[in-house]
Amino acid sequence: MSEITQLFQYNTLGALMAGLYEGTMTIGELLKHGDLGIGTLDSIDGELIVLDGKAYQAKGDKTIVELTDDIKVPYAAVVPHQAEVVFKQKFTVSDKELEDRIESYFDGQNLFRSIKITGEFPKMHVRMIPRAKSGTKFVEVSQNQPEYTEENVKGTIVGIWTPEMFHGVSVAGYHLHFISEDFTFGGHILDFIIDNGTVEIGAIDQLNQSFPVQDRKFLFADLDIEALKKDIDVAE
Ligand SMILES: [Zn+2]
DSSP states (O other), X not given: OOOOOEEEEESOHHHHHTTOOOOOEEHHHHTTSOSEEXXXXXXXXXXXXXXXXXXXXXXXXXXXXXXXXXXXXXXXXXXXXXXXXXEEEOSOEEHHHHHHHHHXXXXXXXXXXXXXXXXXXXXXXEEOOOOOOTTSOHHHHGGGOXXXXXXXXXXXXXXXXXXXXXXXXBOSEXXXXXXXXXXXXXXXXXXXXXXXXXXXXXXXXEEEEEOOTTOHHXXXXXXXXXXXXXXXXXXX
């Protein structure tokens, strides 16, 4: 395949951090742009997980629902994932150790990448951002977020690795979400241990940064960029 792989990013993490939580793009529209990705839902009601072309919501009450096309999102990033590097992880490592191994395959630090890791996890620690009203700062909401740890769970990690220069638009480094094989457990990953799995790293050639151009709140929001970057460090 010599096709160009484009990361489709809807809205910015910075706008989300500022409290702009209103869903403005439908899942149906979003899924036209990719089959793997992450995001959140209207009113930041949990975590969005896009796996194999289907969208799921991991809610704060520890349930998972598959989303219909009419549901709206305020922020998401999806990509038509094409594995460029595939390797097996055959011994137990922490998330940090696995991330070092993943990065050893990168050609430099300046391109986005898609990440898909399917395997067995002795530990998977996730959070689900709880539903909140627009205007409440994300970093405040995240201080009271439900967190869950599951042991010995099989499933898939999906997400994006972002270069440093895009911190603010997205979160620099890894933004990973998890969903279990039986679709009963998932969320935004805080940390994990993997003891067996297959890691896929996808190349990304282009970024399609899309904006909620008809959302008045976004258009006229007064964003304090430096403060938002700090909030992303704390909350993501
Ligand atoms: Zn997330």
